[in-house]
Amino acid sequence: AQKITQTQPGMFVQEKEAVTLDCTYDTSDPSYGLFWYKQPSSGEMIFLIYQGSYDQQNATEGRYSLNFQKARKSANLVISASQLGDSAMYFCAMREGQGGFKTIFGAGTRLFVKA
């Protein structure tokens, strides 16, 4: 069965430093996609980055990169040069390629950026 695990309920990072948010997943489907979303205190959900299971290179989007280790079933989000505006809840999500279009989410990690 699909499962997403985020083991860090909360994390602190100093402004301008890099931070890694952990995400592990479980699936038996060889075709799947991994997503990260950001939820600021205002509540909206913002898409950050996508990694496909067959993608050879790690995805990058500006200051966001996804450290994809397929054999370990991990898809960690790396935020470089943290900014105060990065303080938010971050969710890892997975969509399997077969059997519909279901997307499941992890419990989330709350990131606090300190000035």
Place this chain on the structure above:
Amino acid sequence: EAQVTQNPRYLITVTGKKLTVTCSQNMNHEYMSWYRQDPGLGLRQIYYSMNVEVTDKGDVPEGYKVSRKEKRNFPLILESPSPNQTSLYFCASSLIDRGASPLHFGNGTRLTVT
């Protein structure tokens, strides 16, 4: 502007009083879904729809109904709300392609059932 519109943003109701949360998207997305967000549990899928008149249960469908009569609209119906349905609800939509299209979310509906 491309968006998913949910209404209302806030709703306080009493046990057993039927309510509907509306969701509309203007991006011609085939896929629409409802999630509820609870602390420590992340987002859990309630129902989803792959196209008009095609709906299916997610992980937590009990106590909810949906319909997809038009491509753009996907209302969530609580026939007899109970306090355990107090939550933050999100509607989301997406293209159906090879799976890379992200979900586009509405701004959420915070529901309180007393």
